[in-house]
Amino acid sequence: MTGLPEEYLRYPRRRRGMDHDRYPFRALPTAPPVRWPGGAPIALWIAVHVGHFPMDMPLKPFVAPGGMERPYPSFWDYTQRDYGNRIGIYRLMRVLAQRGLSASALLSARLAERYPVLMEDIAAAGWEVVCAGLDMGHLHHGEVPEEAERAWIAEAARLLRGRFGTVRGWHSPAHSESHRTPDLVAEAGFTWSCGWVNDDMPYVMATAHGPLLIMPLPQDLSDQRMLFQQHMATEDFTAAILAAYRLLRVEAEATGGGRILPVVVTPWVMGQPHRIPAFAALLDSLLAEGGIWPGPAEAILAEWQRQQPG
Amino acid sequence: MLSDCPHYAFMPWRRRPRITWPGGARIAFWVVPNIEHYEYDPPPNPRRMPWTRPVPDVLNYSWRDWGNRVGFWRMAEVMARYGVRGSVSLNVAVCDHYPEIIERCCELGWELFSHGTYNTRYFYGMSEEQQRAVIRENRETIRRASGQEMDGWLTPAISNDETTQHILAEEGVNYTLDLLHDDQPTPLITRAGSLISIPYSLEVNDVPLLIMRNTPPDRYAAICKAQFDTLYEEGAESGTVMCLPVHPYLIGQPHRLAAFEEVLRHVTSHDGVWLATGREIAAHYRAHHLAEHQAWIAAGTP
Numbered sequence: 001m002t003g004l005p006e007e008y009l010r011y012p013r014r015r016r017g018m019d020h021d022r023y024p025f026r027a028l029p030t031a032p033p034v035r036w037p038g039g040a041p042i043a044l045w046i047a048v049h050v051g052h053f054p055m056d057m058p059l060k061p062f063v064a065p066g067g068m069e070r071p072y073p074s075f076w077d078y079t080q081r082d083y084g085n086r087i088g089i090y091r092l093m094r095v096l097a098q099r100g101l102s103a104s105a106l107l108s109a110r111l112a113e114r115y116p117v118l119m120e121d122i123a124a125a126g127w128e129v130v131c132a133g134l135d136m137g138h139l140h141h142g143e144v145p146e147e148a149e150r151a152w153i154a155e156a157a158r159l160l161r162g163r164f165g166t167v168r169g170w171h172s173p174a175h176s177e178s179h180r181t182p183d184l185v186a187e188a189g190f191t192w193s194c195g196w197v198n199d200d201m202p203y204v205m206a207t208a209h210g211p212l213l214i215m216p217l218p219q220d221l222s223d224q225r226m227l228f229q230q231h232m233a234t235e236d237f238t239a240a241i242l243a244a245y246r247l248l249r250v251e252a253e254a255t256g257g258g259r260i261l262p263v264v265v266t267p268w269v270m271g272q273p274h275r276i277p278a279f280a281a282l283l284d285s286l287l288a289e290g291g292i293w294p295g296p297a298e299a300i301l302a303e304w305q306r307q308q309p310g
Numbered sequence: 311m312l313s314d315c316p317h318y319a320f321m322p323w324r325r326r327p328r329i330t331w332p333g334g335a336r337i338a339f340w341v342v343p344n345i346e347h348y349e350y351d352p353p354p355n356p357r358r359m360p361w362t363r364p365v366p367d368v369l370n371y372s373w374r375d376w377g378n379r380v381g382f383w384r385m386a387e388v389m390a391r392y393g394v395r396g397s398v399s400l401n402v403a404v405c406d407h408y409p410e411i412i413e414r415c416c417e418l419g420w421e422l423f424s425h426g427t428y429n430t431r432y433f434y435g436m437s438e439e440q441q442r443a444v445i446r447e448n449r450e451t452i453r454r455a456s457g458q459e460m461d462g463w464l465t466p467a468i469s470n471d472e473t474t475q476h477i478l479a480e481e482g483v484n485y486t487l488d489l490l491h492d493d494q495p496t497p498l499i500t501r502a503g504s505l506i507s508i509p510y511s512l513e514v515n516d517v518p519l520l521i522m523r524n525t526p527p528d529r530y531a532a533i534c535k536a537q538f539d540t541l542y543e544e545g546a547e548s549g550t551v552m553c554l555p556v557h558p559y560l561i562g563q564p565h566r567l568a569a570f571e572e573v574l575r576h577v578t579s580h581d582g583v584w585l586a587t588g589r590e591i592a593a594h595y596r597a598h599h600l601a602e603h604q605a606w607i608a609a610g611t612p
Contacts, residue, residue: 002437008353009431011403015406027380175368195368195369219369219373226526239526240565243565246568247567
């Protein structure tokens with residue numbers, strides 16, 4: 001047997017800490033407690049994936065969840081996603097507004113051109129706007145040339161800043177990035193990002209253009225993952241959010257600090273008529289439990305940053 | 311290519327020589343936390359790509375990273391509360407990357423055994439010398455980091471090659487988890503040495519259950535409890551083993567920890583449960599039952 005090349009048994013990055021240089025290892029119990037305004041144990045972050053899925057989107061090197069999985073032209077996939085931006089998002093806006101809650105839109109920048117009216121309504125709802133790339137057809141991944149990626153980010157930033165003014169937060173579509181995405185995002189003036197699912201609290205990522213704050217945005221516990229990809233029931237998702245709330249609250253109270261509960265929903269999933277009552281009931285349950293500070297992401301990050309030592 | 315798994319004899323689930331556990335327990339229950347590191351930029355393997363997306367697979371890398379930063383600590387806390395020790399299926403490079411995790415495991419009296427170097431370095435296609443080199447290096451790393459002997463083995467990502475079990479036996483490894491053929495320890499057939507199998511599980515393993523079978527948390531708890539109830543009942547006749555394999559990046563999630571806790575609560579609320587480690591199960595089996603099982607096989611399992 002000839003075996004594998006000798007490099008296969010060499011480990012050049014086997015060392016203390018991470019096998020890359022983006023951030024040091026941190027065990028959450030060693031992170032200093034951070035207190036939310038009013039002593040609330042839970043900062044509630046409602047993050048809404050407002051994505052545009054072009055019908056001719058590339059299917060390689062992988063199909064983004066919710067992408068065109070059926071043969072071209074998939075009106076099936078395209079129109080169901082588009083439903084979210086016409087109908088579903090308005091249901092989410094309604095049930096949130098009825099409860100005095102706001103949200104952050106992780107927005108495909110192309111929608112600023114396509115649906116200016118939706119942009120007005122998002123602005124009027126007082127939602128925070130986070131740039132989620134150009135659209136779901138422009139996935140940032142390891143095979144995208146640097147110049148193309150830089151141009152996509154610049155164009156996405158231009159579209160959203162042209163409409164909303166300052167936009168500081170970034171999310172790479174489908175939680176997918178290239179090696180250099182954090183550098184390019186920081187270079188384009190973004191100060192925080194969400195998409196790395198490696199913590200329950202913020203941390204700082206190093207880039208070639210200064211620090212980038214990372215906000216926790218789960219995918220394991222998100223409506224798109226559980227209800228669309230994993231085919232679970234709506235009640236499985238809402239029960240899981242409540243279970244997470246209970247655990248995080250106990251942990252917050254035990255550590256004397258606060259935790260973040262991100263509720264990640266998607267208009268074409270949670271905005272369906274058969275699901276919206278369950279979403280409303282979930283919000284009611286959370287609000288009835290109490291101990292919640294409903295900060296948008298940038299308020300949560302500002303509090304976190306203000307309380308970091310040094 | 312092999313058409314058969316060459317490592318064990320047929321041992322039907324009837325009239326087996328009876329297994330007894332310490333203290334008259336019906337069931338040996340052991341929890342196997344898989345404490346892993348999946349590399350950011352691993353080398354390719356001819357039979358399996360480490361990541362599904364082009365490198366860097368930020369989603370999947372960071373999800374597993376979450377397990378070491380957050381999930382492990384929560385999971386360990388719950389286990390300690392129920393007096394359940396872990397037998398760690400360890401990617402031994404974790405000793406170098408995150409020594410604080412190893413310290414915590416040792417503090418809790420957990421066993422460490424090898425799950426290879428990284429979960430992104432498969433045994434598929436390795437020469438025998440290469441496999442042997444990894445096994446030896448892993449033993450040294452575990453000894454250096456914890457003072458423990460490496461008694462057990464689970465090939466990283468269960469990526470064993472044809473000869474892996476033979477080499478484990480030759481290298482003096484005590485027990486392997488690569489085989490899923492039984493609910494009790496069994497003797498294995500290897501070209502030299504003495505290797506036994508201890509039950510692991512893919513049925514109540516959180517990866518297949520939660521990711522491949524899309525099981526919500528409460529169903530996970532119900533399935534694990536049902537697995538326990540049957541093995542506990544059958545254990546009245548002859549001692550059984552239930553392994554609960556877990557992965558911190560899944561079971562430590564805030565929406566799942568209560569389900570894990572519910573399983574531990576259910577198990578520990580029964581009398582006649584031996585809360586064991588892999589090493590303890592292997593030692594007891596070797597001391598009291600291995601020879602009898604071998605004799606029964608030699609007699610044609612009458």
